[in-house]
Amino acid sequence: MRVLFIVNSVASSVTARRRVVIHKALSTDHDVTLAETSRRGHATRLAQSAARDGYDLVVVLGGDGTLNEAANGLAGTDTALATLPGGSTNVFARILGLPDDSVDAIGVLLEAIDAGSIRRIGLGAVEGRYFLFHCGVGFDAAVVEQVERRGPWKRWAGHPLFVWAALDTWFRRVNRKDPPLRIVGTDGQECTTGFFTIVMNANPYTFLGSRAFDLVKDLTLEDPLAVVTLEHLDLRTLGPVASRALTSRDLSPKSGLDIQRNVRSIVIEADPPAPYQVDGDHLGSSKRLRFTWTPEHLSLVVPVDEA
Numbered sequence: 001m002r003v004l005f006i007v008n009s010v011a012s013s014v015t016a017r018r019r020v021v022i023h024k025a026l027s028t029d030h031d032v033t034l035a036e037t038s039r040r041g042h043a044t045r046l047a048q049s050a051a052r053d054g055y056d057l058v059v060v061l062g063g064d065g066t067l068n069e070a071a072n073g074l075a076g077t078d079t080a081l082a083t084l085p086g087g088s089t090n091v092f093a094r095i096l097g098l099p100d101d102s103v104d105a106i107g108v109l110l111e112a113i114d115a116g117s118i119r120r121i122g123l124g125a126v127e128g129r130y131f132l133f134h135c136g137v138g139f140d141a142a143v144v145e146q147v148e149r150r151g152p153w154k155r156w157a158g159h160p161l162f163v164w165a166a167l168d169t170w171f172r173r174v175n176r177k178d179p180p181l182r183i184v185g186t187d188g189q190e191c192t193t194g195f196f197t198i199v200m201n202a203n204p205y206t207f208l209g210s211r212a213f214d215l216v217k218d219l220t221l222e223d224p225l226a227v228v229t230l231e232h233l234d235l236r237t238l239g240p241v242a243s244r245a246l247t248s249r250d251l252s253p254k255s256g257l258d259i260q261r262n263v264r265s266i267v268i269e270a271d272p273p274a275p276y277q278v279d280g281d282h283l284g285s286s287k288r289l290r291f292t293w294t295p296e297h298l299s300l301v302v303p304v305d306e307a
Contacts, residue, residue, distance in 0.1 A: 001057055001113070003032045004050040006043050006070060008062030012088040018102050022061060022084060025106050029114075030057075037066060047073025047081075055079050057113070057301070061102060063087020064133075068279035071123070072130050075297050080118050082109055082301035091280065092132050094212075095202050097303050108303050117304045120296040121221040124201040126289050130297075131201055131278045137268050137289060138181060138196035139174055139233065141275035145282040174233065180274055183229055183258075184267040192258040194229035197268055199291050201225060205245070213245045216259065221300070225263040225293045232256045264293045 005026055007019050019034075026032045033055075035046050047058050047070040060070045061084045074081050084102045085093040098105045111117075123130045136144070143166045179193040198205055203219040203226075204212035216226040230237065237256035244251055251257055260266075268274075273285040 001030045002055045003030045003057045003059055004046065004055050005032050005034045006037065006046055006058060006060045006062070006066070007034065008037045008043070008060075008066040008086060011062040011066065011086040013102065014061060014086040018086075019061065021103055022106050025110065026059065029110075037062070037069075041069060043067075043069035044073040046070070047079075050074075051077040051079040057082060059084065059109070061086045064089065064091050064279045065281040067092055068130070068132060068281060071132055071298055074299075075123055075130050075294075078299065080299035080301055082113070084109060087280075089207060089280070091204075091206055092202070094207055095133060095204065097306050109301065112301050112303050115304050117302055117306075118299050119221070119302050121298050121300050122201065122224070122293055122295040123297045124199060124225050125292050125294065126199070126276065126278060127286075129278055129283065131199075133200070133202040133279060134205060135199045135276060135278045135289075135291070136197070137199070137270070137276045138194075138274050139230075140196065140198070141277040141282060142174060144277040144280060145275055148282050179231070179233075180270050180272060181229070182269040183227060183260075184269060191260065191266075192229050192231065194231045194258065195233035196230040198228045199225055199263075199266070199268075200228060201293070208246065211246050212248065213242075214248045215245055215251065215257075216261070217248060217250070222295070223262070224295075225266070225291065227258075227260040227263050227266055227291075229258040230256065231258055263291075266291050 037043050043066045050058050057080045058070055059082045060067045067083050083093045084105050085100055126135045179195050181194050183191045185191050202221050203216045204214045206213045215228050219226050268289045270287055273287045275285045
């Protein structure tokens, strides 16, 4: 099998030793080419070239942002994508059930490759940018923006940096009184208003330590999108929602969340323009975002017990 091995060497948990160990393991039975990313968007171009050149598989060692870039390069092609955790949270790798250590995960990945354990999954997209697990609009994107502004700290500070950014955003950077978002259905009817929306292609939303933050527990990578909107931005709403999400309990219809399922197309309007993030990467702010879902749009290597 021809394999392109993409490595983001500046990702939080990527080291030279890990790269060498994984490269050697992949090369035992496969023809492997190593490529290191050097700038934002580089993984997309590397993956596009791999698909054009007839590679069978692209393996990514990096964070969720690097993986997202590679997925955008491979969407709609026959070249498969595989992930190894190399970032600070590794949401998508953990959604797939991979170990959080990349050296431990390589054994699981090689077993899946040998078994041909590949699924064709659906992808969400916002304004033409695909996402694997979610796009956040509003509060969480503002938090991600604060973290990215302090990029050199991320490798060393990890989760404490996110906690600081969340508190800073909560107290200094968001309007908690007037909901800035309108979520509009494809028929033009207004569905709901809110402060913070997550358009989900997979569950959980994220992980806090070892705990999954479950918002739509039964959402799979073959299902259309789920759209979760926080209608009230206050501790009386956030406390119960976080408690139930972290203990994998169903969210109450009266929890202050609006949840729409089986969404194939939707628009979010914002006044003022709202920040948005895709798979953990801040992409800017916008007054209007159009979301779509495309079924069976990416070949993904999954652990044998997840196939």
